[in-house]
Amino acid sequence: xxxxxxxxxxxxxxxxxxxxxxxxxxxxxxxxxxxxxxxxxxxxxxxxxxxxxxxxxxxxxxxxxxxxxxxxxxxxxxxxxxxxxxxxxxxxxxxxxxxxxxxxxxxxxxxxxxxxxxxxxxxxxxxxxxxxxxxxxxxxxxxxxxxxxxxxxxxxxxxxxxxxxxxxxxxxxxxxxxxxxxxxxxxxxxxxxxxxxxxxxxxxxxxxxxxxxxxxxxxxxxxxxxxxxxxxxxxxxxxxxxxxxxxxxxxxxxxxxxxxxxxxxxxxxxxxxxxxxxxxxxxxxxxxxxxxxxxxxxxxxxxxxxxxxxxxxxxxxxxxxxxxxxxxxxxxxxxxxxxxxxxxxxxxxxxxxxxxxxxxxxxxxxxxxxxxxxxxxxxxxxxxxxxxxxxxxxxxxxxxxxxxxxxxxxxxxxxxxxxxxxxxxxxxxxxxxxxxxxxxxxxxxxxxxxxxxxxxxxxxxxxxxxxxxxxxxx
Amino acid sequence: xxxxxxxxxxxxxxxxxxxxxxxxxxxxxxxxxxxxxxxxxxxxxxxxxxxxxxxxxxxxxxxxxxxxxxxxxxxxxxxxxxxxxxxxxxxxxxxxxxxxxxxxxxxxxxxxxxxxxxxxxxxxxxxxxxxxxxxxxxxxxxxxxxxxxxxxxxxxxxxxxxxxxxxxxxxxxxxxxxxxxxxxxxxxxxxxxxxxxxxxxxxxxxxxxxxxxxxxxxxxxxxxxxxxxxxxxxxxxxxxxxxxxxxxxxxxxxxxxxxxxxxxxxxxxxxxxxxxxxxxxxxxxxxxxxxxxxxxxxxxxxxxxxxxxxxxxxxxxxxxxxxxxxxxxxxxxxxxxxxxxxxxxxxxxxxxxxxxxxxxxxxxxxxxxxxxxxxxxxxxxxxxxxxxxxxxxxxxxxxxxxxxxxxxxxxxxxxxxxxxxxxxxxxxxxxxxxxxxxxxxxxxxxxxxxxxxxxxxxxxxxxxxxxxxxxxxxxxxxxxxxxxxxxxxxxxxxxxxxxxxxxxxxxx
Numbered sequence: 001x002x003x004x005x006x007x008x009x010x011x012x013x014x015x016x017x018x019x020x021x022x023x024x025x026x027x028x029x030x031x032x033x034x035x036x037x038x039x040x041x042x043x044x045x046x047x048x049x050x051x052x053x054x055x056x057x058x059x060x061x062x063x064x065x066x067x068x069x070x071x072x073x074x075x076x077x078x079x080x081x082x083x084x085x086x087x088x089x090x091x092x093x094x095x096x097x098x099x100x101x102x103x104x105x106x107x108x109x110x111x112x113x114x115x116x117x118x119x120x121x122x123x124x125x126x127x128x129x130x131x132x133x134x135x136x137x138x139x140x141x142x143x144x145x146x147x148x149x150x151x152x153x154x155x156x157x158x159x160x161x162x163x164x165x166x167x168x169x170x171x172x173x174x175x176x177x178x179x180x181x182x183x184x185x186x187x188x189x190x191x192x193x194x195x196x197x198x199x200x201x202x203x204x205x206x207x208x209x210x211x212x213x214x215x216x217x218x219x220x221x222x223x224x225x226x227x228x229x230x231x232x233x234x235x236x237x238x239x240x241x242x243x244x245x246x247x248x249x250x251x252x253x254x255x256x257x258x259x260x261x262x263x264x265x266x267x268x269x270x271x272x273x274x275x276x277x278x279x280x281x282x283x284x285x286x287x288x289x290x291x292x293x294x295x296x297x298x299x300x301x302x303x304x305x306x307x308x309x310x311x312x313x314x315x316x317x318x319x320x321x322x323x324x325x326x327x328x329x330x331x332x333x334x335x336x337x338x339x340x341x342x343x344x345x346x347x348x349x350x351x352x353x354x355x356x357x358x359x360x361x362x363x364x365x366x367x368x369x370x371x372x373x374x375x376x377x378x379x380x381x382x383x384x385x386x387x388x389x390x391x392x393x394x395x396x397x398x399x400x401x402x403x404x405x406x407x408x409x410x411x412x413x414x415x416x417x418x419x420x421x422x423x424x425x426x427x428x429x430x431x432x433x434x435x436x437x438x439x440x441x442x443x444x445x446x447x448x449x450x451x452x453x454x455x456x457x458x459x460x461x462x463x464x465x466x467x468x469x470x471x472x473x474x
Numbered sequence: 475x476x477x478x479x480x481x482x483x484x485x486x487x488x489x490x491x492x493x494x495x496x497x498x499x500x501x502x503x504x505x506x507x508x509x510x511x512x513x514x515x516x517x518x519x520x521x522x523x524x525x526x527x528x529x530x531x532x533x534x535x536x537x538x539x540x541x542x543x544x545x546x547x548x549x550x551x552x553x554x555x556x557x558x559x560x561x562x563x564x565x566x567x568x569x570x571x572x573x574x575x576x577x578x579x580x581x582x583x584x585x586x587x588x589x590x591x592x593x594x595x596x597x598x599x600x601x602x603x604x605x606x607x608x609x610x611x612x613x614x615x616x617x618x619x620x621x622x623x624x625x626x627x628x629x630x631x632x633x634x635x636x637x638x639x640x641x642x643x644x645x646x647x648x649x650x651x652x653x654x655x656x657x658x659x660x661x662x663x664x665x666x667x668x669x670x671x672x673x674x675x676x677x678x679x680x681x682x683x684x685x686x687x688x689x690x691x692x693x694x695x696x697x698x699x700x701x702x703x704x705x706x707x708x709x710x711x712x713x714x715x716x717x718x719x720x721x722x723x724x725x726x727x728x729x730x731x732x733x734x735x736x737x738x739x740x741x742x743x744x745x746x747x748x749x750x751x752x753x754x755x756x757x758x759x760x761x762x763x764x765x766x767x768x769x770x771x772x773x774x775x776x777x778x779x780x781x782x783x784x785x786x787x788x789x790x791x792x793x794x795x796x797x798x799x800x801x802x803x804x805x806x807x808x809x810x811x812x813x814x815x816x817x818x819x820x821x822x823x824x825x826x827x828x829x830x831x832x833x834x835x836x837x838x839x840x841x842x843x844x845x846x847x848x849x850x851x852x853x854x855x856x857x858x859x860x861x862x863x864x865x866x867x868x869x870x871x872x873x874x875x876x877x878x879x880x881x882x883x884x885x886x887x888x889x890x891x892x893x894x895x896x897x898x899x900x901x902x903x904x905x906x907x908x909x910x911x912x913x914x915x916x917x918x919x920x921x922x923x924x925x926x927x928x929x930x931x932x933x934x935x936x937x938x939x940x941x942x943x944x945x946x947x948x949x950x951x952x953x954x955x956x957x958x959x960x961x962x963x964x965x966x967x968x969x970x971x972x973x974x975x976x977x978x979x980x981x982x
Contacts, residue, residue: 027713033571033669033672033673034669035668036572036635036666036669037635039663039665039666039669040660041662041663041665041666043659044535044660044662045535046534046535048534069533069921070917070920070921071919072917072921090950103836112837115836115837116837117834119835119836119837119907119911120903120906120907120910121910122907122910122911122914122915123914127493139914139918141914141917150559168845168846168849171876172852172876174854174877175852175874175876177774177851177875178805179805179874181804182702182804182805183683183701183704184701185696185700191929218712243882249887265850282803283698283699283700284695285692285695285696285699285700313645315637316630316633316634316636316644317566317630317633317637318630318633318637322630323629323630326689327629327630327682327685327689328624328629328685328689329685330684330685330686330689330692331688331692332689332692332696333689333690333692333693333696333697334696353692353694353695353696353700354692355691355695385634385637385638387642388638388639388640389637389639390640391640392638392639392640392660393640393641393642393660394640395534395535395536395640395660396536396640396642396658399533399534399536399923400533400534400922402920403848408749422537438754467814
């Protein structure tokens with residue numbers, strides 16, 4: 001496996017110097033400089049180290065990678081606990097659980113004592129329960145590992161959920177929600193998520209009322225249900241051997257035999273014939289988002305869709321949305337697209353923030369760019385550029401031991417084989433124009449888009465109804 | 475207060491790639507003490523004055539490349555605010571050999587665009603007295619020339635070259651003090667960077683100028699005008715400083731940006747992007763000697779420019795509290811600032827310690843007393859050194875009250891903690907905790923090529939010597955409880971402070 005990856009990376013980095021030269025060069029100002037497209041580069045040989053994987057008897061999976069460069073140890077975990085598993089009416093429970101685990105005391109220590117000890121050791125611990133899963137970390141000097149890891153383990157296994165700290169977490173979250181309305185872009189992406197995932201648990205968002213209804217018992221129950229050895233993966237890297245890491249984890253987690261709920265949630269589906277959603281808000285700028293459900297990370301469509309997204313709007317200044325909306329027309333500062341392949345589905349969106357008076361124009365441009373992608377094949381040169389960019393930057397996924405161990409852990413969590421990492425560059429490289437056209441046809445169907453506009457419609461250059469049926473929220 | 479270019483980027487491997495990268499910044503390693511880092515840094519000054527810092531780190535075959543110029547918004551002339559930042563945007567537009575199909579032809583159109591743009595701007599400057607039909611005619615003329623020029627332009631070539639070659643973290647930023655161009659590349663591609671950047675420092679072409687000026691207006695709408703907290707910050711700085719250039723927003727005042735011209739930027743470029751005003755840092759999988767040769771080959775021929783004397787308006791002492799209110803349809807927000815000297819004065823180190831005491835982590839005084847104890851605020855934080863470090867600056871506290879508590883209650887609570895600094899000597903354990911944290915953070919930052927390149931180049935350019943960073947902890951260890959008492963008493967006074975408050979006001 002190690003060899004295969006080394007090989008594929010070496011291959012990729014070598015081939016990069018051999019691109020056909022851009023014919024758009026020349027002119028009277030003949031450069032004293034070489035043509036940047038004709039520079040040649042030496043070969044890179046790199047075999048990223050491979051982490052060791054051990055499964056404890058209780059089912060907890062550990063990834064370790066020794067790295068003696070520095071006297072530090074880094075720990076991360078992934079747990080199958082996210083907001084998709086929240087009960088109805090308790091939106092925000094996952095996030096609050098994570099906050100209260102970190103702040104509400106652990107084992108024999110109260111919340112304030114946990115803070116004091118970790119901060120005196122300069123050993124930060126984080127716990128973040130997101131939408132699909134939770135993650136967290138500990139970073140500590142080797143000399144303090146035993147003590148800090150003990151607290152870390154207690155936070156995961158034996159959070160105390162002190163009533164006062166749960167209340168504080170709840171109050172702070174409520175204040176944060178009150179302040180969402182002060183940040184138009186944040187508000188826009190939050191409301192977009194609600195309509196994109198309408199009918200799916202992912203569309204249920206924390207509200208002041210749902211947060212206010214969450215008590216200590218809810219938080220403790222959510223923790224109990226989802227934190228158990230078979231649902232938890234830990235990566236430890238740095239200044240310790242595999243044996244030391246394993247012994248450490250055995251000592252702190254080996255006697256833990258809880259079972260719980262892996263949780264299931266249906267994958268979201270694209271909306272059919274959704275109306276255009278309009279969120280009225282006064283301000284100098286509108287936020288326009290067009291999005292849909294794309295392929296999951298395990299799908300063969302993941303690779304061509306990644307290339308498609310790069311060309312459309314995530315591949316820097318040359319990507320189409322950026323180029324058209326920003327560079328050519330000066331209509332936005334932020335404009336582009338995003339795509340994230342998740343387990344079983346993906347999320348894709350195109351966006352721009354533009355002055356109120358050019359909202360209609362920007363919406364038209366975004367729609368035209370997306371439609372064009374499914375109506376005509378992308379030029380070979382665009383595909384070539386996107387593939388080279390993705391493959392050449394792939395090496396940055398392996399710039400530290402911890403990143404490498406984390407990648408392996410995350411892949412397994414997502415149900416993907418380790419070879420995903422080694423095959424990724426070759427699979428991107430194999431994408432052709434037809435593949436990209438096919439995924440555009442399949443996923444970028446205007447009847448299955450969700451279009452969202454936040455702004456002040458009275459001052460738009462075009463009424464929204466000229467783009468279709470409008471549904472006003474809230 | 476650094477402006478960054480928001481650039482769309484692909485999430486390499488879905489959520490986890492970004493996440494792991496974030497984890498990296500938050501967590502990481504070092505047996506590197508101060509002196510061993512100094513042993514690893516090579517510092518060379520080329521004949522034209524360009525300074526180069528090199529560090530070999532062979533963790534992965536990648537390299538981080540930073541270029542910093544000692545120039546920022548603080549150097550702008552009156553009425554030209556936003557010039558440094560707009561120039562940073564424009565330097566992504568290419569050179570005489572990058573981004574053009576035929577520079578000779580293009581140059582002719584560019585010259586006419588410049589004239590047409592100047593004519594239009596002259597008419598626009600008349601404001602209400604401008605002739606509508608003339609405005610229309612001039613705008614149309616500019617538009618036609620812009621389409622003509624487009625025939626010769628290869629758009630976004632610099633970005634394309636980098637992206638295609640696997641760049642990550644390609645970005646630039648402008649602050650009050652410093653302008654930065656940065657990128658990370660696979661380590662076999664350093665020559666591409668040298669080729670592009672040396673050319674950008676020598677032969678930039680300000681093509682697509684008027685469109686980009688509109689982009690910056692959008693940036694202002696997005697990042698200042700749509701965000702009440704940012705508007706409050708702008709108002710706060712404009713109030714705290716009466717004379718210092720730090721009173722102006724980095725992005726510029728809207729009416730200044732609207733009339734910036736290519737000539738303004740060119741003057742600025744010639745004066746300040748010169749080699750003697752520049753520091754380069756290269757950190758990663760390099761052979762230092764070979765890389766230095768490459769840097770010399772490309773950057774060495776850039777002609778030296780005589781240093782421009784900087785006439786800086788100093789902020790006169792403040793002799794009474796200043797208060798200002800922003801009425802906005804948003805939740806309340808509070809900012810307080812006190813004038814103080816900048817680095818490398820000893821007092822600046824003392825303020826770094828005060829900053830940590832007040833707001834570093836959950837055991838900090840603000841968090842314990844105000845967020846957890848009185849529960850008056852969602853967040854309260856202290857920052858030393860706003861909005862820049864080249865000139866005398868501010869120690870700043872900002873916070874968001876928690877409903878139904880208001881900004882006045884929060885302000886009182888902040889002052890209680892400030893008074894404690896003046897009356898109670900800090901306990902030994904609290905100082906130890908801070909030193910432990912700063913030491914661990916220093917070590918963690920060394921584990922990333924980009925982090926190291928960023929800090930080395932920043933301190934080299936701002937403090938004149940990167941060793942400010944390697945000797946930092948030693949200096950912090952010298953700070954005594956008595957220093958803290960005295961510094962707080964001297965600077966954190968009512969007459970030396972400025973208070974800005976955002977109060978909610980719903981417009982009918």
